[in-house]
Amino acid sequence: MNRIILHYDMDCFYASIETRDNPRYKNHPMVVAGGVVTTANYEARKYGIHSAMSTFEAKKLCPNLMIVFPNKEKYFKESQIIHNLVLKITHKIEFIALDEGYIDITEVIKKFSSKEKFAKTFRERIFKHTGLTCSVGIGVNKISAKIASDINKPFGQYIFNSEEEFVEYMKEKKIRKLQGVGEKFEKLLNKDNIFLVKDVHKFSLKELTKRYGKARGELLYLYSRGIDYSPVEYDKPTHSVGAENTYSFSLNTEEEINKKLQEVFETAYRRLKEKNFLTKTISIKVRYEDRVTINKAKTISIAIYDRDKLFEYVQEIFNEIEEKSSIKLLGVTFKNLVEFSMRQLSFKDEFNSK
Ligand code: TTP
Ligand code: MG
Secondary structure, three states, X not given: OOOOEEEEEEOOHHHHHHHHHOHHHOOOOEEEEOOEEEEEOHHHHOOOOOOOOEHHHHHHHOOXXXXXXXXXXXXXXXXXXXXXXXXXXOOOXXXXXXXXXXXXXXXXXXXXXOHHHHHHHHHHHHHHHHOOOEEEEEEOOHHHHHHHHOOOOOOOEEEOOOHHHHHHHHOOOEHHHOOOOOHHHHHHHHHOOOOEHHHHOOOOHHHHHHHHOHHHHHHHHHHOOOOOOOOOOOOOHHHEXXXXXXXXXXXXXXXXHHHHHXXXXXXXXXXXXXXXXXXXXXXXXXXXXXXXXXXEEEEEEEEEOOHHHHHHHHHHHHHOOOOOOOEEEEEEEEEEEEEOOHHHHHHHHHHHHO
């Protein structure tokens, strides 16, 4: 069955929140940054300032740049508000970051006169309730929706009605634009004279998998043709709680990795506690410089909420991962959640008193 998938992505998310709360940043080049820039507003981007650049370098490019220290808790709360708003439309949503998500709108779109109208209503609704703008893409699957949401940023929208429309749009674009093609893979492809998306079309699936391995070969073959069957995994958010961090510099030493792993664990754990959950499944996500991502999980038989025990599991799972360098993202997620009821509390107390 043909699907209709929407992808939304908030516009310069952290910077928009700070500007909404402090209008003196409006129309002025501004970044949200500690030592490195997490995001730059559109005025600052005109100077060539972008995420992951050092604040020092950004200031050199634009001496009167305003710098706001990140307040991650605030951005997380804002993200929850947005999630709840979107959940009022349908529950078929996969939130993939604080500021973006995929929605399967195949059914709900039927109540609207057109995809254009739906996308516009969606953007206006988020703006009305949060004072923040987002961009929307509608496609026939996740990859086309994600590319679409980036086309008319900020506060814009774009629609692909078929795989063919997507292929037509993508064919002259750089191969790097395809999801899953990172810096390293791009270099490798360039060496083989593959620069644009259309250059992949010359090769058969067999040739591509032979050259670049099964996963990467299939990815090139399918995505360049606008084919993506992956579902919107909408059960995920309500069944899990966690946190993840992207780093502007790769983590390489054991010491820095441990520190960051503990940090992200603490955030995930706090969220687990805030929601009053116990967990049975502890899952870790690691993404490397070349965007290869590993997920590893452990499921235990009895749900627990003990901080130290959970962190022990996190470390145990992480130790099983072979590659421990060039890390760009770490995430910890708890799944298989069980609500922490009073009955369990008293049971635990009873247990302890004996
Ligand atoms: P993005 O959606 O990548 O960027 P953005 O929302 O700031 O801008 P755009 O309008 O282009 O979508 O990231 C969302 C938020 O995640 C961003 O506001 C800040 C944070 N972030 C980091 O902390 N570090 C990073 O390296 C990146 C890319 C984002
Ligand atoms: Mg964004």
